[in-house]
Amino acid sequence: MSSQITGTGTGTPSNPEAAAAPPPGTPGTTAVKKRRVPQGHRRLLTRRDRITLGLMAGVPTILHVALVWVTALASIALAFTTWDGIGFSSIKWVGFDNFQQLFNDNPQFWPAVQHNVIWFVVLFLIPTPFGLFLAVQLDKKIRFTRIYQAAYFLPVVLSMAVIGFVWQLVYNPDTGLINSVIGANKPGHYIDWIGDPNLNLWAILVAASWRHAGYMMILYLAGLKGVDPSLREASALDGANEWQTFKNVIFPVLRPINTIVLVVTIIESLRAFDLVYVFNGGTQGTELLSILVTNNIIGESSRIGYGSAIAVVLLLISLGVIIPYLISTFRKERRA
Amino acid sequence: MRPSPSPLHLPGPSRRSVLRGVGGAVALGAGIPLLSACGGSSTSSDSKTVTLGSNGSDAVPKKAYASVYKAFTASSKISVDVNTKDHNTFQESINSYLQGTPDDVFNWFAGYRMQFFAAKGLATPIDDVWKTISANFPSAMQDLSKGADGKFYFVPLTTYPWAIFYRKSVFKKYGYEVPTTWSAFIALCTQMKKDNLVPIAFGDKDAWPALGTFDQINCRTNGYDFHISLMKGEASWTDAKTRATFDNWTEILPFHQDGSVGRTWQDAAQSVVSKKAGMYLLGMFVAQQFTNAADLADLDFFPFPEIDPSFGQDTVEAPTDGYMMSKSPKNHAGAVKLLEFLGTPAAEETYLKADPSVVAASDKADTGAYSALQKKGYDLIAGAKHLTQYMDRDSRPDFTSTVMQPAMQSFIRNPKGIDSLLSSIERQKKTIFASS
Numbered sequence: 001m002s003s004q005i006t007g008t009g010t011g012t013p014s015n016p017e018a019a020a021a022p023p024p025g026t027p028g029t030t031a032v033k034k035r036r037v038p039q040g041h042r043r044l045l046t047r048r049d050r051i052t053l054g055l056m057a058g059v060p061t062i063l064h065v066a067l068v069w070v071t072a073l074a075s076i077a078l079a080f081t082t083w084d085g086i087g088f089s090s091i092k093w094v095g096f097d098n099f100q101q102l103f104n105d106n107p108q109f110w111p112a113v114q115h116n117v118i119w120f121v122v123l124f125l126i127p128t129p130f131g132l133f134l135a136v137q138l139d140k141k142i143r144f145t146r147i148y149q150a151a152y153f154l155p156v157v158l159s160m161a162v163i164g165f166v167w168q169l170v171y172n173p174d175t176g177l178i179n180s181v182i183g184a185n186k187p188g189h190y191i192d193w194i195g196d197p198n199l200n201l202w203a204i205l206v207a208a209s210w211r212h213a214g215y216m217m218i219l220y221l222a223g224l225k226g227v228d229p230s231l232r233e234a235s236a237l238d239g240a241n242e243w244q245t246f247k248n249v250i251f252p253v254l255r256p257i258n259t260i261v262l263v264v265t266i267i268e269s270l271r272a273f274d275l276v277y278v279f280n281g282g283t284q285g286t287e288l289l290s291i292l293v294t295n296n297i298i299g300e301s302s303r304i305g306y307g308s309a310i311a312v313v314l315l316l317i318s319l320g321v322i323i324p325y326l327i328s329t330f331r332k333e334r335r336a
Numbered sequence: 337m338r339p340s341p342s343p344l345h346l347p348g349p350s351r352r353s354v355l356r357g358v359g360g361a362v363a364l365g366a367g368i369p370l371l372s373a374c375g376g377s378s379t380s381s382d383s384k385t386v387t388l389g390s391n392g393s394d395a396v397p398k399k400a401y402a403s404v405y406k407a408f409t410a411s412s413k414i415s416v417d418v419n420t421k422d423h424n425t426f427q428e429s430i431n432s433y434l435q436g437t438p439d440d441v442f443n444w445f446a447g448y449r450m451q452f453f454a455a456k457g458l459a460t461p462i463d464d465v466w467k468t469i470s471a472n473f474p475s476a477m478q479d480l481s482k483g484a485d486g487k488f489y490f491v492p493l494t495t496y497p498w499a500i501f502y503r504k505s506v507f508k509k510y511g512y513e514v515p516t517t518w519s520a521f522i523a524l525c526t527q528m529k530k531d532n533l534v535p536i537a538f539g540d541k542d543a544w545p546a547l548g549t550f551d552q553i554n555c556r557t558n559g560y561d562f563h564i565s566l567m568k569g570e571a572s573w574t575d576a577k578t579r580a581t582f583d584n585w586t587e588i589l590p591f592h593q594d595g596s597v598g599r600t601w602q603d604a605a606q607s608v609v610s611k612k613a614g615m616y617l618l619g620m621f622v623a624q625q626f627t628n629a630a631d632l633a634d635l636d637f638f639p640f641p642e643i644d645p646s647f648g649q650d651t652v653e654a655p656t657d658g659y660m661m662s663k664s665p666k667n668h669a670g671a672v673k674l675l676e677f678l679g680t681p682a683a684e685e686t687y688l689k690a691d692p693s694v695v696a697a698s699d700k701a702d703t704g705a706y707s708a709l710q711k712k713g714y715d716l717i718a719g720a721k722h723l724t725q726y727m728d729r730d731s732r733p734d735f736t737s738t739v740m741q742p743a744m745q746s747f748i749r750n751p752k753g754i755d756s757l758l759s760s761i762e763r764q765k766k767t768i769f770a771s772s
Contacts, residue, residue: 084431086456105763106764172603173594174595187593194541200598300737
């Protein structure tokens with residue numbers, strides 16, 4: 001085999017279509033280059049190559065199909081059944097019952113949808129512009145900029161569970177930092193940051209924003225470093241002030257970053273889970289779809305069908321956001 | 337390999353071999369977790385070892401269990417291979433654990449929670465074990481150990497009562513009397529409030545403590561039979577009787593500690609330790625928070641006061657922990673021997689020496705070494721007409737965790753919304769109990 005390969009070492013793969021086609025099926029083309037093509041054929045795709053390629057493409061494909069598609073489709077199928085997770089024989093088909101119960105009877109479902117939306121709106125309106133603001137300030141090469149960068153980025157490095165734990169200590173009604181400082185830890189004066197449904201979502205969003213701002217800052221900072229300095233010069237020469245430069249020159253250049261920021265923020269708000277789970281377990285006021293899925297599926301006698309139905313709702317919401325984004329991206333690519 | 341005529345040739349084979357290596361590594365990498373998944377958790381299956389899945393992950397029970405198994409190994413020459421998991425993780429993964437390759441014997445709870453897995457065929461009946469140990473247990477404990485089919489599935493080890501805990505020194509200082517009736521209880525709460533104490537410490541952040549308060553008030557208001565039928569999904573949550581329970585609760589709710597949904601039970605217990613709160617309705621494990629010996633000696637309790645004289649204080653909530661045998665144990669004979677040993681008073685005494693926050697499930701165990709608190713708890717359980725196990729053990733765990741826990745939190749916050757809350761509970765209960 002190695003002699004065949006070395007024999008045509010300098011051959012060029014001039015006709016990939018012919019090379020890929022099986023030799024007996026294409027007599028017309030092989031007749032012309034009778035001597036070279038069969039050899040080039042083997043040279044391009046020996047059996048070993050095929051096995052290697054098959055493994056390289058096949059193994060990830062199998063893993064992807066098994067871990068993403070099969071599980072997702074199984075979850076969708078399970079959403080129309082009831083199953084306690086014990087033996088496959090206990091799976092019972094119930095049609096749309098789970099969804100009906102979810103929409104009509106579950107007191108936590110609609111609040112959860114609402115909280116996921118609030119989560120997105122707040123992350124998008126507060127920490128994202130704040131992250132941009134920080135990035136613009138840090139981009140001005142002020143002193144100690146690295147220290148500031150590190151300080152603001154540190155929460156992003158911490159795991160969400162750790163952040164939840166830390167903020168839970170800050171908000172603890174009896175011994176927490178806030179209530180101790182403002183004296184709200186005495187009977188009759190309690191501010192229940194963790195339990196009060198009018199407060200707890202906002203309390204958690206402060207923690208989530210604290211982390212998200214650092215994340216956005218790094219993304220924007222990377223974008224700002226990529227802005228061509230000559231654009232600033234040109235704008236300065238034209239007499240634009242700092243705000244005009246930012247608004248009319250810099251921000252439009254950051255467009256690709258803005259798309260990434262939008263997608264990241266949407267993903268963060270849909271998958272929000274660990275922070276809340278650690279903070280107060282998703283009690284009233286902080287229900288989220290991801291937490292409802294977990295509470296129904298994980299546990300002793302799981303309601304896997306019902307939990308899957310909630311997961312399907314979450315999937316549909318995600319698709320509703322992601323598909324328009326993909327369509328517009330592909331359209332742009334095609335135009336380009 | 338022959339010298340190559342072309343410089344282009346050289347990278348060929350070397351790249352291929354790299355790719356081959358990568359392909360092999362990918363195939364291996366994919367294979368390893370699959371292979372290890374087949375291995376299971378039990379390490380040995382010889383007749384001299386019994387494997388045991390334990391939820392005793394806290395330091396005190398872990399040590400106490402270890403001393404029991406050491407005593408077993410010493411007497412039987414069979415070693416116990418303990419596989420300890422975090423307490424909550426063990427509970428949450430019990431479903432897949434029992435369906436996979438479980439250990440021969442595992443820690444579990446009496447009541448519906450045990451019967452559920454027995455009915456699903458995930459446990460082995462142990463009537464043979466009970467032939468030797470039945471004389472060690474009172475009839476209430478024997479009933480708790482049976483599945484719905486009447487066979488034994490469970491060996492109880494320890495139990496503890498739920499009651500209202502208080503500090504003797506606080507009651508002495510203010511001249512309080514232990515209340516036995518509802519009106520005396522309310523009067524005491526009112527007086528404590530006047531004395532600038534929090535009458536009833538309360539922390540429901542983990543969502544289960546409120547279930548215990550409901551159990552107490554419901555058993556006193558409507559009696560054991562109605563309570564159990566409600567737990568089994570038979571009686572209705574919109575029944576006037578259930579409503580009466582919540583009315584009674586609403587009456588004492590203003591005496592509960594503020595901000596309870598954001599507070600853990602440990603923090604609530606600390607307010608009793610620091611004498612800021614007068615009383616605390618919880619299980620006897622509250623004693624774990626009294627780390628100072630003098631404080632612990634000062635801790636006392638009284639059973640929840642009578643509400644309806646026809647039921648009095650006849651029901652005691654006494655969750656019982658013990659052991660079950662998994663569906664196909666690798667060492668059945670050894671597992672039977674271990675369970676027989678665990679059902680002896682001697683095993684319970686060994687355990688209690690290392691963990692004094694519970695009492696023995698057997699009435700033959702020696703009570704001589706008990707602290708005053710343990711002795712009182714033991715007497716309370718022994719004198720009870722009915723024993724309940726706690727809502728999440730007497731009812732379906734999926735119902736209590738996904739419906740009752742959030743519903744109780746919402747009631748605590750807004751007791752006025754009780755009617756719509758109860759009809760919501762009833763609607764959800766019907767669908768959950770309708771599915772098997």
